[in-house]
Amino acid sequence: MFTHGTVTVRCFAEVAALPVTPVTCKRPGTRRSGGLRYNDRSTIASAACEVPMSRWDDETFATWHPRDVRRLIRTGELRGRSTSGMCSGYAQANITILPKSLADDFEAFCSLNPGAFPLLYRSEPGELTAPPLAEESDIRTDGVYSVCKNGRLLPESGSLLPYTDQLKDMVTFYTGCSFSFEGAFLEAGVPIRNVEQRRDVGIFRTSIRCQPFSSFDCEVVVTMRYIPEDKLETAFRVTHWTPTSHGAPIHIGDPAMIGISDVENVDWGDVVKATPGDVPVFWPCGVTMEPAVMSAAPSIGFFTHGTKGCLFLCDIKTTFVKDTNMADTPSLVQISQDPLFYSVTSEKAVSRVRELERIVLPPREAQNGCLSDTHDEGALLKSSLSLSHASSVAVVVATYPEQESIPQERCERLQGAVAVTAMLQALGKEVTVVTDENSTKLVDTIARELVRVGYLKKAFTVLPYPKCDIPSTDKSTGENGPTNLKFDHLVRIGESAQEDRSLDQLFPVKLPRIKTTGLSTDGSDTWISTDYTIRAGVSSWGVWALSMALFVLNACPIHDRYLRRSVGTARDMTDAVAAAISLEREQLALSVVLKQTNNMERSGELQFSAEQKGVITAMRNLAVPN
Template structure:
């Protein structure tokens, strides 16, 4: 048996004894003590201990606190018997005034009175009796379970330390401690992402589920071949870069806070504990038992939401199931238009996930189907657009409405009235797009026409007339209404070539902007489909019995995601996870409701906007009266949504 294989067969206690004897075979602890938790170690002067304790609790993913020692305590009974923290880590880092001055294999020499730096005055002395040890969970504690599930642990396969990176994500500060988040990177085959997510989610003591899956640049990491700590790990074909919060964040905290004396484990050299990797909590320690919730409905699932840049998102099984219920509800087809044939599974879910990650959203609507009337627009579209806008505003997103030049005054009046009535959280900018040259769309979408500086990261079209293959715009009767429609389609076409802009189309017939994604179905299954089908696709095409319902469902889906602990943790990178009660109340208040939607429909009717199917100037949309049809759909959506369990 090779030495490395022999080491892997030893218990944590046997390995600690070898480490104490400075066995040269043990360079890192990755791949050792299979089935047991490993621990990061940070040792600080007592006067900084409370600040650091608070820092850990505010940043639980990178710094899951297992145990805080008493000053001068060298043992750690909650984690392991017969431990001497001064000798049982294979390599320590020593810091003075925020600089790492050396690495050592033992801290025993610091047990006596110690001068800090040869040039320091004699009174600047430190004693081990004044030092407090913090023990934190480590991702090495999940390696065994990942391997048993068939998920490759690439750094172990390659015989290297794990790759660790300093990110551009700031941790939540506490006292003197403030630093960027550090993450570990583990390549995972795309087909095994859900397994890797579930296994690590269930071990909150070892950093829990990933905090990012996809393009490293979204974390501010420019080159995964050049880690800040650890070793380079090679990706294999089909691998996706997956990032977990890392305990080396504490090292960054030491460097930034500049304590007179501090110690840490050397990255990759952990304390091996006697705690099984299946343990949900530590008998005595800092981890909140609720953070180790084993509720199977909270296990996250992963979904691809963007190819350029590559981004996956996470949401709990519970939230996913509820959003799928919303998708089923809006698929009702009381008008018997056959829209179920256009349905694509999880388009609502993926659009909501993408919108949840967005910061600036542009929404467009307007279908001038009544070309013989003034205004020619219909009552389907604006209510759904405003429902999405008000929820996005409540979530802190920037929202802009895009409309036709002919409809600016009318839409501005609708926005102002909706804001006055409380249907819209606050007024939003209203803009138009005019094609004035080959780069018009690029300049509209990006600051100074620079594709690396997009002005919006998500475009949403809801019941917006879409361009057909022949370049014209048709209503469901096959009448060309191109003279009433500005070329906003060009924004969706241009967005395809701009990294970081995602598009969503919401429709109920197939001639709406974005429904080009299901063009073949529209052409073959919808009346006059070969003529009217929109040719312009969106990344996500949400089909609804009435397009407004799709907008209501997006608003409800966003609420579900923002009250989903698994998704919120992922959005916040595992940092500052508490949601203030007043924020939850605001999100709830900005959900669509029967009263609000009845109010906005009444506003549209007052402006002379007519029902799409019948042309009636009445409280109806697509020929369906608000009561009971639309009010019933809204009630059903809210029953699913409000039944969710807030974070």
């Protein structure tokens, strides 16, 4: 094939290799039924010589049937066009073709990374068609491909016809693509900025790692779409119900949080411009197949060319799996403005967390049925979502053991600290307890005793403040040398003694990308600056509510998938169930705290009241249904 001016000339030998199938073409501005029909190779060859490549520039192909567009791709007339926006309502597929010796491993890799690789069909070795997905298809000519040999990327292949012999021993994987849900977006009133701007979607490498399997090991590649803020939840729900098209987004907000430093510097596709009020939203992308195949370094492999965005068009409609059940209805929550970040869970989980918040309201608010001016409604939900995304948490608590006996409220505070620590540990977080210098030995002893009696899986690290200057440094020197003390979230339990506000210095200092939660009793510590302030009638109640809110969120499949970026398998909640509060567990923790604080003679006085027992039972029954 060669080009003279604007006319493309196709040699007869190339055209002769095309299947003998009728081709329906459409002139810009006409109905499909008014297009020209070519019935033989000579007519196709003649048309290829006479029709300029610019013929289809003004055609979106949104209303075309996929088989008609595939025929144009097959003849080379649309080989340079992205299929984004084409054949609205129909599925599109990314293609990966590998030697049959790697096929089982790649299928297992797909199952571990369903966001990037929602498998639609696996062919038999040498099979060039995809009967469940499309009629009259030929994988050799119905797309634009990259070629990989021994981990090295070769120049683009216009078609795979020259590789027909190699394909006899290769397996083709058809995996879903986000282009498939664009029609549903338009029906739901969600604008598609890249289609509006006649561009391909922007595609980026990230810092998120796929779950490796055998020789396949790479980072997740994502597409970014700008979505108006008031359409975010609609966009999330539409794609949540289309799991075969990559499903719901895996990140909403600041691109830097997933390793994208500059959205103007795309790795594949085109730069798309935002409209005021738009929020960047990221979906797993089938282009992840490129680094995946490169990592396995097969003797030869083929995959959809990421730069062109020309995918395999399927004759099947996009699959929707919609459920009106609250447990399967996503609910978005903005949990941070700097950096901009949204999290997600189900409507059912949101309802349960809000009920936990009502259970622990300070008495006057619970009795009056209204919230005080100082109550931050929704703080429990936002705080628990933020903590769920954290990897390293500091729980800040003061006890002041130099006093003859520790007051009841401070015993409850210690008990609350170990309760939330147990849940955070069960969810895989690194937890450090920061306390006043005089209390470090006491808190460390309590931690070790709680491990001995089976309340905790492992002892937590205990650090003193102010000797450990957390706000100004990421490192401190411990017994074994420098220790990384970088935290994602600080949780402050209760107020400091009036004579010593040193612990409170952690909170007025705003640290970049570190969120803070304050838990206090009715109306206290309103001057302390935290991102989320949870108020409760009793200090330990608020901590118990936070612990159980974390359980509710992580037991939610929608939140779990978003949390792990659709990589790997669903969380095993066995440890979290064991760490959930119960009368037996909290009585055990209280007895350890009383023993270590020399308060055993007051054990009768400090036992749980009927009201406290009722609160524990209500939380347990709400969060961990039988």
